[in-house]
Amino acid sequence: MRHLSVPKKETAYWREELSRLGFLEKSHGIHDLNQFRGIPLNDKCPSDFSTKYEIIHLEPIVSGPKKWIERLPRELYLLHKDDWPSSFDQIGEIIVIKLSDSIANQAETIGQALLEHFPSIRLVCEDKGVKGDYRVRDLNVIASRNSNLSFDTIVRENGKMMQLDPSSVYYSPRLATERQKLSKLVKKLSKRLGKKIAICDPYAGIGPNLVNAYDKMYVNQILANDLNPQATPYLTLNLPEFSEIYCTDARDLATTLSKKYDIIFVNLPHDSISHLSELSPYLAYSQETMIVGWALSDTGVNDLITQINDQFSQDDIIDLRIDEIKSYSPSQSIYSFIIHLYLSP
Ligand SMILES: C[S@@+](CC[C@H](N)C(=O)[O-])C[C@H]1O[C@@H](n2cnc3c(N)ncnc32)[C@H](O)[C@@H]1O
Numbered sequence: 001m002r003h004l005s006v007p008k009k010e011t012a013y014w015r016e017e018l019s020r021l022g023f024l025e026k027s028h029g030i031h032d033l034n035q036f037r038g039i040p041l042n043d044k045c046p047s048d049f050s051t052k053y054e055i056i057h058l059e060p061i062v063s064g065p066k067k068w069i070e071r072l073p074r075e076l077y078l079l080h081k082d083d084w085p086s087s088f089d090q091i092g093e094i095i096v097i098k099l100s101d102s103i104a105n106q107a108e109t110i111g112q113a114l115l116e117h118f119p120s121i122r123l124v125c126e127d128k129g130v131k132g133d134y135r136v137r138d139l140n141v142i143a144s145r146n147s148n149l150s151f152d153t154i155v156r157e158n159g160k161m162m163q164l165d166p167s168s169v170y171y172s173p174r175l176a177t178e179r180q181k182l183s184k185l186v187k188k189l190s191k192r193l194g195k196k197i198a199i200c201d202p203y204a205g206i207g208p209n210l211v212n213a214y215d216k217m218y219v220n221q222i223l224a225n226d227l228n229p230q231a232t233p234y235l236t237l238n239l240p241e242f243s244e245i246y247c248t249d250a251r252d253l254a255t256t257l258s259k260k261y262d263i264i265f266v267n268l269p270h271d272s273i274s275h276l277s278e279l280s281p282y283l284a285y286s287q288e289t290m291i292v293g294w295a296l297s298d299t300g301v302n303d304l305i306t307q308i309n310d311q312f313s314q315d316d317i318i319d320l321r322i323d324e325i326k327s328y329s330p331s332q333s334i335y336s337f338i339i340h341l342y343l344s345p
Pocket residue numbers: 133134135169170171172201202203204205206207208209225226227228231248249250251267268269
């Protein structure tokens with residue numbers, strides 16, 4: 001098939017120009033020829049079209065299906081037309097997907113279709129839910145690209161990298177956009193207080209809140225804690241060297257602290273609100289401090305406001321912001337909350 005060979009830098013210009021003239025073969029892809037690109041031409045393009053650049057003959061790049069489900073055998077796809085999952089999570093090189101009972105016995109075929117569609121994926125796992133106090137995902141490998149079956153992987157979130165094993169420590173990419181706002185909150189508080197600040201996550205998991213919030217211009221102390229002992233090595237890998245890392249119940253740790261913090265993060269959605277009053281020992285006295293967290297509720301914003309105010313009835317809440325993030329179940333939603341506090345000694 002004929003292709004116009006153009007310098008790499010001029011690809012966008014020539015693609016547009018050929019499209020404008022009606023000479024672009026839109027159903028085929030563009031060849032990567034190192035410093036040049038081969039743009040596919042259709043039959044309408046005259047053979048003497050360009051004197052500037054060469055017309056060369058190359059195999060057409062036929063683009064594959066746009067959706068992974070189009071890679072399933074047709075009869076199977078039609079048989080379960082309404083049951084195919086519309087979404088899944090990608091955690092580094094791992095796809096984690098929930099399967100309803102009606103298609104669970106097709107797990108291997110589904111895994112292979114996903115591997116074929118996403119070349120950067122190494123493992124496809126069925127997500128059997130988050131379990132226990134550590135909120136760890138029960139994962140069942142349904143397809144693998146090679147013999148490396150390790151769950152260890154690296155995620156990139158908002159430009160930062162973290163190492164993790166999603167089968168041993170909680171991690172969800174779904175709050176990544178939420179976590180984007182943490183560095184702005186840290187910067188603002190640091191500027192208001194006129195100093196570098198101390199940040200703390202007593203329920204840190206692999207540390208995504210702290211990793212997103214950390215900026216060496218504004219932060220000079222970090223504490224990370226998680227009840228799950230498997231979190232400790234990942235916190236060590238993902239956080240700056242000066243971080244203090246613990247593995248205990250967040251409420252017990254609060255009573256033994258030698259330092260105080262300017263911001264704490266609380267992501268324990270089923271219990272965030274009920275733990276709040278026991279977390280005040282983490283916070284510095286006689287200045288503005290912040291608690292940033294996420295909570296589940298089936299009764300809405302006003303009820304959360306009441307519950308939070310009840311938890312801090314002895315303290316001064318300067319400002320409280322609550323936003324609904326998304327629904328979690330037919331009756332529950334997940335909310336973010338930001339509490340600005342002033343604690344008296
Ligand atoms: C929903 S996960 C959030 C993890 C992390 N902050 C994130 O956003 O990815 C809650 C974490 O709290 C930990 N956890 C549960 N109860 C705890 C407790 N009482 N004290 C400290 N950590 C706890 C779990 O092991 C889990 O890693």
